[in-house]
Amino acid sequence: MGKFDGLLLVSDFDDTLYDSHHRVPERNLKALDYFRRQGGRFTVATGRAHRTFSPHVHLVPIDVPVVLSNGSALYDFRTGEMIYETFLPDRVREDLQQMARAIPTIGFEAYHLGIETYHDEDIFVYNPNPITDAHMKKVGTDYEVRPVSQMPVPWTKAILQQDHPLLLEVQRWLLERYGHLYEAIFSNPYYLEITKKGSTKGGMVDHLVSLLGIDPGKVYCVGDNQNDIPMLARSAIPFAPANCAQEVRDWGARVLCHCDDGVIGDIVEILDKLY
Numbered sequence: 001m002g003k004f005d006g007l008l009l010v011s012d013f014d015d016t017l018y019d020s021h022h023r024v025p026e027r028n029l030k031a032l033d034y035f036r037r038q039g040g041r042f043t044v045a046t047g048r049a050h051r052t053f054s055p056h057v058h059l060v061p062i063d064v065p066v067v068l069s070n071g072s073a074l075y076d077f078r079t080g081e082m083i084y085e086t087f088l089p090d091r092v093r094e095d096l097q098q099m100a101r102a103i104p105t106i107g108f109e110a111y112h113l114g115i116e117t118y119h120d121e122d123i124f125v126y127n128p129n130p131i132t133d134a135h136m137k138k139v140g141t142d143y144e145v146r147p148v149s150q151m152p153v154p155w156t157k158a159i160l161q162q163d164h165p166l167l168l169e170v171q172r173w174l175l176e177r178y179g180h181l182y183e184a185i186f187s188n189p190y191y192l193e194i195t196k197k198g199s200t201k202g203g204m205v206d207h208l209v210s211l212l213g214i215d216p217g218k219v220y221c222v223g224d225n226q227n228d229i230p231m232l233a234r235s236a237i238p239f240a241p242a243n244c245a246q247e248v249r250d251w252g253a254r255v256l257c258h259c260d261d262g263v264i265g266d267i268v269e270i271l272d273k274l275y
Contacts, residue, residue, distance in 0.1 A: 002039030003275045008064070008214050009035060010205055010231060011264060012223035013046035013053065015188075016241055017060065019260045022138075024059045027262025032061060035268050043067070043208070045201045045221070045231055047187040049156065050075055050082075051123065052139035064212060070187065070227050071204040072156040072195050074211075084207060086199045087154035088182070095178055096158065096194075097148055099170065124151040131161040131190050157195045164189040186226040186245070193227060202230025209234075222267060224248060224259065239267050 011017040019025055032042055044060070045067035046053055053068060057077050065076040065083050074084040123143040125132055136143055160170055171192055174184045183195045201223070209216055221228070221235035224244040229251050232238035240253035241263040249255060256266035 002037065004035055004038040004040030004271065006215060007035075007040040007218045007220065007271070007275075008209065008212070009040060009042045009264075009267065009271075010045050010067070010208075010219065010221045010235075011042070012201075012225070012228050013044050013048060013056070015224045015243060015259050016222055016228075016263060017044065017259075018056070020243070021260065025260065025262040025265075028264040029060065031262065031265040031268035035271070036061060036063065040271075041212075045071070045205060045223070045228075047191075047193060047227055048139060049073075049123075052141055055140060065208060067201055067204040067208065067231075069156045070183075070185070070193050070195050071200040071202065071230070074204055074208060083211070084204070085156065086196045087156060088158065088194065088196050090153045092155060092158065092182075092194070093148050093151065093153065095174075095181075099173060102173065122152075126151070129161060135159075135161065135191070157193055157199075159187075160192040160194065161190055167192045186247075188225055189245075200230035201228060202232075202234050205231045205234050220267065220271065222256075222263060237270070239263070 017024060017028060036042060041063040043062050043064045043066055047070045049069045050073065062077060065074050068075055072086045073082065075082050123141060124146050125143045126146065126148045128145060160167060171184045174182060181197055183197060183200055185193055187193050205221065209219055216234065217236055219234060220237060221231045222239035223232060224241050226245060226247045229248060232253055238253045240248045240255050241257065241259040242255055243258050244253065244255060256263050
């Protein structure tokens with residue numbers, strides 16, 4: 001028995017648990033070791049898909065299933081089991097093509113708007129741009145370029161990639177017309193992620209908490225961007241690193257140290273005083 005028995009700590013991966021130098025700070029590892037020795041359980045909720053998170057799962061001790069693809073999947077890396085998964089409606093291909101036709105200022109060719117889609121373990125890209133290439137380099141995988149109409153369905157998610165002001169326009173357009181079908185949420189200023197309506201990190205954290213039989217009042221979450229807000233809303237104390245997006249600050253998260261300085265260490269110190 002330990003002071004953190006019954007607690008679940010859920011962390012975003014990129015720019016939260018994983019720092020700007022693409023590593024997990026030693027302070028985070030020491031904090032997680034103490035947290036887990038005292039009975040706490042830890043997992044990750046990431047926008048990354050199974051294929052792009054798998055190479056990193058060994059970097060931290062994970063006790064329970066991981067939330068993947070911005071809440072479109074719940075996967076147990078200990079058993080190799082996909083516990084739960086949601087998919088975009090098949091009409092997403094036509095809806096995204098219609099978006100491009102309806103907004104000439106963001107035409108794919110003119111603005112090099114890249115669409116990155118996740119289908120099983122394959123990643124298909126339409127009209128890749130430098131942001132797409134940088135993202136693929138960061139996550140360490142390759143992709144296949146295809147016309148949108150030739151990308152096999154179903155997809156767990158799509159990513160629209162371009163400069164932020166343009167993506168804000170795209171987000172408004174999508175939600176005004178298809179807000180009943182899709183979530184359209186930023187994981188960073190250059191990635192607008194599309195998932196099935198209701199498929200968010202928060203929704204999948206709820207599913208995980210129910211599956212584990214954990215008291216929702218003992219769940220603590222940390223994240224840095226707009227796509228983390230749905231799970232921060234479920235957190236007993238919503239935490240964010242100092243490098244978080246302005247939307248997260250404005251929403252009201254408790255801002256701690258920068259991800260490079262080991263924000264998990266700050267959280268465990270706070271919990272150590274609470275319990």
